[in-house]
Amino acid sequence: MNVKNCSRCGKIYNYDGFRVCPTCRRDDEEDFQKVREYLYDSPGANIQEVSEKTEVDSKKIIDFLRGGRLEIGEGSNLILECESCGTSIRTGRFCDKCASGIQRELGAVVDAARSKLDLSKRDEKFRLADKYGKKR
Template sequence: MGELANCPRCHAVFMKGTAAICQTCVKKEEQDFQTVYGFLRKKSNRTASVNEMEAKTGVPEKQIRAFVKQKRLHPSQFPSLDYGCEKCGAPIQEGRICGSCTEEFGQNLKQLERNQQFADRIKEQEKPKAKTYYSSEYDSFE
């Protein structure tokens, strides 16, 4: 059974289940999607920018970009659609982060690995050498 929650959009109380927003907002979101999709279906509008779509449909830019991020609208079909990189906000058409941020993460991971290897070498050098003791057998103690 769902839990009682407030809708993050309209702050109405609803039973939170599979949807994170109330039924009224779900219907409004679907209506916005149909409006944007209907606009983009016209051949002359397929290359419209997100700002042009917002101006002509009345659907907020944030919602249009959310449709792209949710893969409800595909940039392969509509080339000027994009959304922001989760790290820097640069416009991207797929994934969660842009190429430059991916490269930066890779460099940081390599540096972290080098630092860890260096720390392991230092630790190994500082480790005390094991001392070996030898004893001789005495047969004369009988």
């Protein structure tokens, strides 16, 4: 059994691939639903207003934006910046240009690793040996 401490509340839980325990994840989902419902009713609201009305910390709302769960509306005064180049974005961590570049770089690394693996497999040739171990 793989157990860890929750990175948020510190409780021990059966590790299931997430850094936070199921209770904290459930709390996060409830907060997300509150924010989503408020934004549905008040689409032009800023983070401060959403945070005050929903009682959800503004940092958590920004995490929802960075995670791609929320998107900044057109004409909003909120600025979210690409973590690579600093350009304004509406959701996520990277702008489309930087995300494409990262994806290309990752693809090149994967392709290089695959070709290296293929080459090493090709080098493994089997030869017949006679009963004395001499290769023919």
